[in-house]
Amino acid sequence: MRVSVVIPALNDAVMLEQCLTALAAQSRPADEIVVVDNGSTDDTADVARRHGARVVEEPLRGIFPATAAGFDAATGELLTRLDADSVPPADWIERIVWAFDDNANLDLLSGPGDFYGSSRVVHWLAENLYIGGYIWFVGALLGHAPLFGSNLALRSSAWRRLRTEVHRELREIHDDLDLAIHIAPDMGVRFDPTLRVGVSARPFATFSGFQRRIDWAFGTLALNWRERSLLDRRAERRRLERGESAQADGALS
Structure with missing residues (x-):
């Protein structure tokens, strides 16, 4: 299937260089790379073009507006997402x-x-407490696997279903958490702990x-939660899963 890599970026020329270099070394190359320039004043866009990426401009600042613009512009059947770092x-x-x-x-x-x-201490805290706690908490709260925006893939058909449900125009939210919350009950989602990427510890x-x-x-x-209880969302998924399990048991009997 055709694969698009979407990378939102804001004044990330140096780190984008190493990200795109790593993508150039893939055993299965991307069919297209879409770098979303979120209003950079450095040479982020020039770095992207030099590596053969398509540059999409998104003037509305924020990781979700930029990510959403990239997903909308991508042409692949499979949309993957990395951060510039x-x-x-x-x-x-x-x-x-x-x-x-x-x-x-x-x-x-x-x-x-x-x-x-x-430092090693910061790395351990970020990986085990911050990311580890996020994975456990969100999984328990939503009743399905969480999403980590720096290392993400979804079918374009899934994005088309979700793109009008999520809060794509807001800046001060986590795009991966918001997307995870809106995953429909009939959608399959998986978190693979062995599918790892390097990520900068600069936020910490x-x-x-x-x-x-x-x-x-x-x-x-x-x-x-103000719009709809997250527990209601989890219960809806559980009801669907129980119904599918009952149907499978009936077919076997």
């Missing part, structure tokens, strides 16, 4: 394609990050940066 291993796209080819019911796939660019370089991410997380949860 993500460094995927050489088999990243190959493994993603295999996962979707192997399971026609899989709509969204994600994996964790291995943090780089800080200062307490204010870390606090901002926490504030956005609770803000994303509160915004969506």
Whole structure:
């Protein structure tokens, strides 16, 4: 299937260079790379074009507006997502394609990050407490696997279903959490702990940066809960899963 890689970027020329270099070394190359320039004043767009990426401009600042613009512009049947500071291993796209080819019911796939660019203590805390806690909490709250935006893939058909449901125009929310909340009950979603990419630890370089991410997380949860209880969403998925299980048991009997 045709694969698009979407990378939102804002003044990320240096880190984008290493991300695109890693994508150029993939065992299964991307069919297109879409870099969404979110109003950069450095040479982010020039770096993207030099590596053969298509540049899409999104003037509305924010990771979700930029990501959504990239998904809308992408032409692939499979949409993958990295941050500008993500460094995927050489088999990243190959493994993603295999996962979707192997399971026609899989709509969204994600994996964790291995943090780089800080101390071992910061890396451990980010991977085990921040990401680990996020995976456990969101999985328990929603009743399905979470999504990590720096390492994400979904079918274009899934995006077309969700693109008008999510809060794509808002800046101060986590796009991956908001997308995970809106996953329909009949959609298949998986978090593969072995599907890893390198991710910069720069958000944890200062307490204010870390606090901002926490504030956005609770803000994303509160915004969506006001619109519909997340427990109701989980219950709807559970009812569908029980119904499918009952049908399968009946067919076997």
